[in-house]
Amino acid sequence: MHVVVDTNVPIVANCKSPQASPQCVINCLRKIQEIQQQHVLVLDDKWLIIKEYQNKLSSTGQPGVGDAFLKWVLINKSNPERCQLVSITPISEDNFQEFPQAQTLIGFDPSDRKFVAVALVHPDHPPIFNAVDSDWRNFEATLADCGVRVEFLCPELMPRL
Numbered sequence: 135m136h137v138v139v140d141t142n143v144p145i146v147a148n149c150k151s152p153q154a155s156p157q158c159v160i161n162c163l164r165k166i167q168e169i170q171q172q173h174v175l176v177l178d179d180k181w182l183i184i185k186e187y188q189n190k191l192s193s194t195g196q197p198g199v200g201d202a203f204l205k206w207v208l209i210n211k212s213n214p215e216r217c218q219l220v221s222i223t224p225i226s227e228d229n230f231q232e233f234p235q236a237q238t239l240i241g242f243d244p245s246d247r248k249f250v251a252v253a254l255v256h257p258d259h260p261p262i263f264n265a266v267d268s269d270w271r272n273f274e275a276t277l278a279d280c281g282v283r284v285e286f287l288c289p290e291l292m293p294r295l
Contacts, residue, residue: 143263230247
């Protein structure tokens with residue numbers, strides 16, 4: 135299965151997100167391990183997602199599981215059995231030709247638009263894993279209408295609207 139991972143998932147796995155419950159941290163730890171063993175991570179060929187990971191995590195792989203995830207990404211970014219790169223088209227710093235033009239998405243977090251663009255351009259339209267970012271819940275219905283699936287790893291933090 136192909137997947138897209140929002141940066142907040144490995145951040146939570148690093149125990150660096152104060153709003154994350156212990157169960158949320160466990161969910162993220164398990165999901166990262168599952169991704170590394172069973173799934174193919176989808177990234178953009180311009181390294182925008184990897185650069186965001188690098189800004190928030192340590193590429194040495196230490197000291198947390200989220201940091202180890204980044205190291206795994208950097209090692210496997212060219213291994214098609216572990217990572218797949220897709221091409222997205224920037225039209226500004228935080229907007230992409232592939233991002234839906236729905237009026238109801240105008241307020242969607244610009245820094246998360248790359249994840250949506252990547253999910254939409256990939257032929258499988260992989261789910262986007264989210265842990266603690268409520269923006270995904272706030273726009274869940276509109277994103278679903280556009281063909282974007284979001285999996286909430288910490289649903290207790292984001293009740294349905």
